[in-house]
Amino acid sequence: MLAHHDAIACVRLVPIFQQLNHDTISAVAELVQERHVKKGEFVFMAGDHADSLIIMAHGQVKVIQSSASGREQMIRLLQTGDFDGESVLFEDAERQTSAEALTDTQICLITRQDFQKLLTQSPAVAINMLNALGKRVSQLEAQAAATLTTSVGERLANYLVETSSELETDDFDLPLQKKDLALYLGTSPETISRKLKQFSTDGLISQHGRNHIKLTDVDGLMMVEN
Amino acid sequence: MLAHHDAIACVRLVPIFQQLNHDTISAVAELVQERHVKKGEFVFMAGDHADSLIIMAHGQVKVIQSSASGREQMIRLLQTGDFDGESVLFEDAERQTSAEALTDTQICLITRQDFQKLLTQSPAVAINMLNALGKRVSQLEAQAAATLTTSVGERLANYLVETSSELETDDFDLPLQKKDLALYLGTSPETISRKLKQFSTDGLISQHGRNHIKLTDVDGLMMVEN
DNA sequence: AAATGAACTTGATTTACGTCAAGTTCATTT
DNA sequence: AAATGAACTTGACGTAAATCAAGTTCATTT
Numbered sequence: 170m171l172a173h174h175d176a177i178a179c180v181r182l183v184p185i186f187q188q189l190n191h192d193t194i195s196a197v198a199e200l201v202q203e204r205h206v207k208k209g210e211f212v213f214m215a216g217d218h219a220d221s222l223i224i225m226a227h228g229q230v231k232v233i234q235s236s237a238s239g240r241e242q243m244i245r246l247l248q249t250g251d252f253d254g255e256s257v258l259f260e261d262a263e264r265q266t267s268a269e270a271l272t273d274t275q276i277c278l279i280t281r282q283d284f285q286k287l288l289t290q291s292p293a294v295a296i297n298m299l300n301a302l303g304k305r306v307s308q309l310e311a312q313a314a315a316t317l318t319t320s321v322g323e324r325l326a327n328y329l330v331e332t333s334s335e336l337e338t339d340d341f342d343l344p345l346q347k348k349d350l351a352l353y354l355g356t357s358p359e360t361i362s363r364k365l366k367q368f369s370t371d372g373l374i375s376q377h378g379r380n381h382i383k384l385t386d387v388d389g390l391m392m393v394e395n
Numbered sequence: 396m397l398a399h400h401d402a403i404a405c406v407r408l409v410p411i412f413q414q415l416n417h418d419t420i421s422a423v424a425e426l427v428q429e430r431h432v433k434k435g436e437f438v439f440m441a442g443d444h445a446d447s448l449i450i451m452a453h454g455q456v457k458v459i460q461s462s463a464s465g466r467e468q469m470i471r472l473l474q475t476g477d478f479d480g481e482s483v484l485f486e487d488a489e490r491q492t493s494a495e496a497l498t499d500t501q502i503c504l505i506t507r508q509d510f511q512k513l514l515t516q517s518p519a520v521a522i523n524m525l526n527a528l529g530k531r532v533s534q535l536e537a538q539a540a541a542t543l544t545t546s547v548g549e550r551l552a553n554y555l556v557e558t559s560s561e562l563e564t565d566d567f568d569l570p571l572q573k574k575d576l577a578l579y580l581g582t583s584p585e586t587i588s589r590k591l592k593q594f595s596t597d598g599l600i601s602q603h604g605r606n607h608i609k610l611t612d613v614d615g616l617m618m619v620e621n
Numbered sequence: 622a623a624a625t626g627a628a629c630t631t632g633a634t635t636t637a638c639g640t641c642a643a644g645t646t647c648a649t650t651t
Numbered sequence: 652a653a654a655t656g657a658a659c660t661t662g663a664c665g666t667a668a669a670t671c672a673a674g675t676t677c678a679t680t681t
Contacts, residue, residue: 255529288522295521296514302528303481309535316542317581355543357669362630583639588660
């Protein structure tokens, strides 16, 4: 168990708990469980009973879905402030996805029961959550439209730019395999390899090795059209 | 202006106002504006000031986005119970999209101010809204994954099956142009034409003319793989 | 330090689907 | 009812990117 002030510090990191008064933050801190997950460990696995909302306090987590045919698909990369398990709010079900920590990670856990209680007690939290979900919907809609209308090169460039902008540190070092990146962007590892090589040739990125991409010209990447 | 009991009837149709007590429903009905929109008319247009959440009480509405290059893209087909404008919750902006009624349509309107007030007063509404948004997120995530991994034929078949299941009436008669369908599914009208012809040959649909597709073998459509 | 295998690169080949083009059908207007 | 034009169909062709295949690099294990 945590010291209370540690829990408060964790809660403060989370966007949906921002701009609350002190009493509410204390109340939230009472309900939140903090957990550390080391690089390579799983935050949760498919089949687990899904009874908690998970909020990223720090780190990077890869959410993957294993299809019936045994193939893995990366669904999402969780960064600080993101949350996962909104379906927990309305469904008592098993997790469909697994989540693996790519870096040492700190998360906040809150159970469905506690979260629902919190929502009824604190309208401010509900509104923050609605805002967050609304933004996620907008983002997904934009992404869906982009997926349908743009080339692999554009999508990759966009992804790199977006992900780097969400990152806390300056030196962009994406701990993802090309395989994951490929499946996330709806392409193949071979194509990722070729496109990154091309970006490298064009001077947009300085290097890309195993789990490592270093950006040099973000503005240039933003203009990639093929 | 509406008679109060008409407003209540309208409110009852809307999923996010379900399972509320009578007092709350009355309160909601006070805030809601009802509007009828005839086939072919616009519910809203890009550039309008976006200050209301729109909830579909009855009918079908096509949401389109006109890109800078002048091309139109269908973003979404709104059916009964769907709502649009969740971004209204957190942004005071102009509408980016236009919405055209494909059938005679009945909608509920509620302003941002009123809705935010409602949220703070009635946690039940907030939770319903969170559920609805959570479901929409899940749906969009599933759609994004499908878009990336499936062929046009599969996507089209899936879309027909899903849309028909959401429809109230039995006889499926989709009032969409092939152009819209094409842009929504990320393909071209020509390809839609060819795929529908193939479905027709395979006995999965009985006919498809201008704004008209009639399904015969939904189970068969669900199995389409190419 | 050698060995093993996963991750990655690079090239050759194939294919689904977009684009262009030339009709045809159908609804609306006059 | 004739005329106009948008929606649609069908065929021919081109291309981005998937797939297949054969190496090469690198990290982990022994």
